[in-house]
Amino acid sequence: MSRDIVITEVALRDGSHAINHQFTVEQVSAVARALDEANVPYIEVSHGDGLAGSSLQYGLSRTPELELIEAAVSVCKQAKVGVLLLPGIGTIKDLKTAAGLGVGMARIATHATEADVSAQHIYRAKELGLTTVGFLMMSHMAAPEKLAEQAGLMQSYGADVVYIVDSAGALLPDQAGERVRALKQCLKIPVGFHAHNNLSLAMANTLVAIQEGANWIDGSVRCLGAGAGNTQTEVLIAVLDRMGIQTGVDLYKMMDMAEEIVSPILQVPQEITRDALILGYAGVYSSFRLHAERAAKKFGIDSRDILIELGRRKAVGGQEDMIVDVAAEIAQLNSSTKIR
Amino acid sequence: MKKVKVAILGSGNIGTDLMIKLGRSPVLELTSIIGIDPDSDGLRRAKAAGYYVFDGGLKPYLESGVDLADIVFDATSAKAHIRHAKALREAGKFAIDLTPAAVGPYVVPSVNLGAHLNEKNINLITCGGQATIPIVHAIGSASPVSYAEIVATISSKSAGPGTRSNIDEFTETTAHGIEAIGGAKKGKAIIILNPAEPPILMRDTVYAVVEEGADRQAIVKAIHQTVAYIQSYVPGYRLRSEPIFDENKITVFLEVEGAGDYLPTYSGNLDIMTATAVKVAEEYAKHAVGIGTGI
Numbered sequence: 001m002s003r004d005i006v007i008t009e010v011a012l013r014d015g016s017h018a019i020n021h022q023f024t025v026e027q028v029s030a031v032a033r034a035l036d037e038a039n040v041p042y043i044e045v046s047h048g049d050g051l052a053g054s055s056l057q058y059g060l061s062r063t064p065e066l067e068l069i070e071a072a073v074s075v076c077k078q079a080k081v082g083v084l085l086l087p088g089i090g091t092i093k094d095l096k097t098a099a100g101l102g103v104g105m106a107r108i109a110t111h112a113t114e115a116d117v118s119a120q121h122i123y124r125a126k127e128l129g130l131t132t133v134g135f136l137m138m139s140h141m142a143a144p145e146k147l148a149e150q151a152g153l154m155q156s157y158g159a160d161v162v163y164i165v166d167s168a169g170a171l172l173p174d175q176a177g178e179r180v181r182a183l184k185q186c187l188k189i190p191v192g193f194h195a196h197n198n199l200s201l202a203m204a205n206t207l208v209a210i211q212e213g214a215n216w217i218d219g220s221v222r223c224l225g226a227g228a229g230n231t232q233t234e235v236l237i238a239v240l241d242r243m244g245i246q247t248g249v250d251l252y253k254m255m256d257m258a259e260e261i262v263s264p265i266l267q268v269p270q271e272i273t274r275d276a277l278i279l280g281y282a283g284v285y286s287s288f289r290l291h292a293e294r295a296a297k298k299f300g301i302d303s304r305d306i307l308i309e310l311g312r313r314k315a316v317g318g319q320e321d322m323i324v325d326v327a328a329e330i331a332q333l334n335s336s337t338k339i340r
Numbered sequence: 341m342k343k344v345k346v347a348i349l350g351s352g353n354i355g356t357d358l359m360i361k362l363g364r365s366p367v368l369e370l371t372s373i374i375g376i377d378p379d380s381d382g383l384r385r386a387k388a389a390g391y392y393v394f395d396g397g398l399k400p401y402l403e404s405g406v407d408l409a410d411i412v413f414d415a416t417s418a419k420a421h422i423r424h425a426k427a428l429r430e431a432g433k434f435a436i437d438l439t440p441a442a443v444g445p446y447v448v449p450s451v452n453l454g455a456h457l458n459e460k461n462i463n464l465i466t467c468g469g470q471a472t473i474p475i476v477h478a479i480g481s482a483s484p485v486s487y488a489e490i491v492a493t494i495s496s497k498s499a500g501p502g503t504r505s506n507i508d509e510f511t512e513t514t515a516h517g518i519e520a521i522g523g524a525k526k527g528k529a530i531i532i533l534n535p536a537e538p539p540i541l542m543r544d545t546v547y548a549v550v551e552e553g554a555d556r557q558a559i560v561k562a563i564h565q566t567v568a569y570i571q572s573y574v575p576g577y578r579l580r581s582e583p584i585f586d587e588n589k590i591t592v593f594l595e596v597e598g599a600g601d602y603l604p605t606y607s608g609n610l611d612i613m614t615a616t617a618v619k620v621a622e623e624y625a626k627h628a629v630g631i632g633t634g635i
Contacts, residue, residue, distance in 0.1 A: 007552070052528075055489055055528060055530065056487075056489050056547040056549075056589065057489060057530060057545070057547065059489050069392065080555075087507045087508070088510075088511065088530060088531040088532055088533070089509050089511075089530050091508040091511055091512060092508055093512075111533065111534075111535065112506075113496065114496060114533050114535065115535065116501075116504050116505070117504050117507050119505060120505065120506065120507075120508070141535075190455045298586075313536070314534070314536035315534075316532065316533075316534050316535070316536075318530070318532045319493060319532055319534070321491050321493075321543075321545035321591075321593070322493075322543075324591065325545075325580060325581070325593050328581055328584065329581075
């Protein structure tokens, strides 16, 4: 079946953030098998922060991610399993190990303005025969022209696709549109879009991105992703079907697996909580949410104050250590004002 | 005491910053700068400052026949250093390697400054390693560290093309240093580039897992002593807050402000490398003169 839009399901990677990296082999096998049966073409499986993300900084994985990747690969008949790699966290060695397990796609992620750190990793991913995707995170922090220039670098390193990644769920629809347009004008390769639903704009932005020519789209089933989750995959499949756009994905199978397999994995149903909303409003990396909630509790302060301050300081993806640092500062400031 | 002659290999940001710092050393006498680009800012400055300038790389320098240095700092790249290390060894020079090549043993001043003075090649690990390994070691002196993880965040502007094109070398070499020199059973390193304007200072976070019931006071004391020692040669190195304890996990927040010699003060990551290189070279020079090896 021909696909107008290539869907990548990210719940088994982005969703790792939402459940504190507690995925089990059984869960991953069940989800991957159901996605494969629903004819989803790409399934991403990794720690939320990519290969080697298991750490005190981001949270330790309950199950070594290589076991999860292996489990997913073993149950997929048609789907390719993908991995995420952030240079600076994971290395080419990790990529090679993952490739050895039968992975079919590598997504190499950098901050929106730092594409040049991905050159080696993109080159090696291609050499390993993987579908190779450049992933420009926190895209709201870079102007469309800058983003297009960075995407051009990833294309020159050999990427097959470059994604605009709205890691903070902060883009407004016109901002999403102008970014896709800028990339479409400069690139020869396809453009992708990855949304977060912190401002309830994931679906709207995804549709604008598609209208502007993006044809690689990420979703998370039941919104199992960081922050308020991503564009809800099963809903996206239904909407695109109504629009006459082919994804090749079976809507009923997606709805069933969302309800029966993914919903029980969620510790609480995904909704736009005040902290998720603040992520989008302040332009902060979505995986900061649970870390900020824990730090707020430890220091007896409002988690929103922490997230707003992180946005003001222009923290980028991966700077989870700043959360406790900023929380401690706010707590100290609060107590000194009280004394006065 | 007669000064010991030194040369710098590499005329990029690090080499040029090193040139300015060496100009202040009471022990070392910088004589020459060796680069490959005659139009580089570093070589132009070196010429203006009156140093011997070689713009054809290491080979013509060694073949020049004039003995201009006993210590050579290598501030090029890991790949180039593997070649340089061999040539310098054959020429009998003491090489201080500022690249992540790790040909020779690792040196971190607060841990093993005097350990490898009879070697001919020592390595300074990475900027993040120099900022964090001493802390891991300090914690370990009070309670064994089963796991240590460091996160170095540097401004995009201070990350040169060498770091960018080979970022895996940073994570791998630093993680190895945390184990080999820091003494942690298992080490991990993460590096993040932040493009914010104005550029941020270098930030380093150290997480260490110690034994249940470890003596917190002893740990805090050891950390403070180590910070004070590093401040003696990197004045802009400091704790951002008191160490935070969470059961058997310790978190230490650090920040490094550069001296602003060649690179602006936000480049604490480069400053800590050049300042460490000078510190190690001075120690070597004193040692060599002391035992009368003929330097």
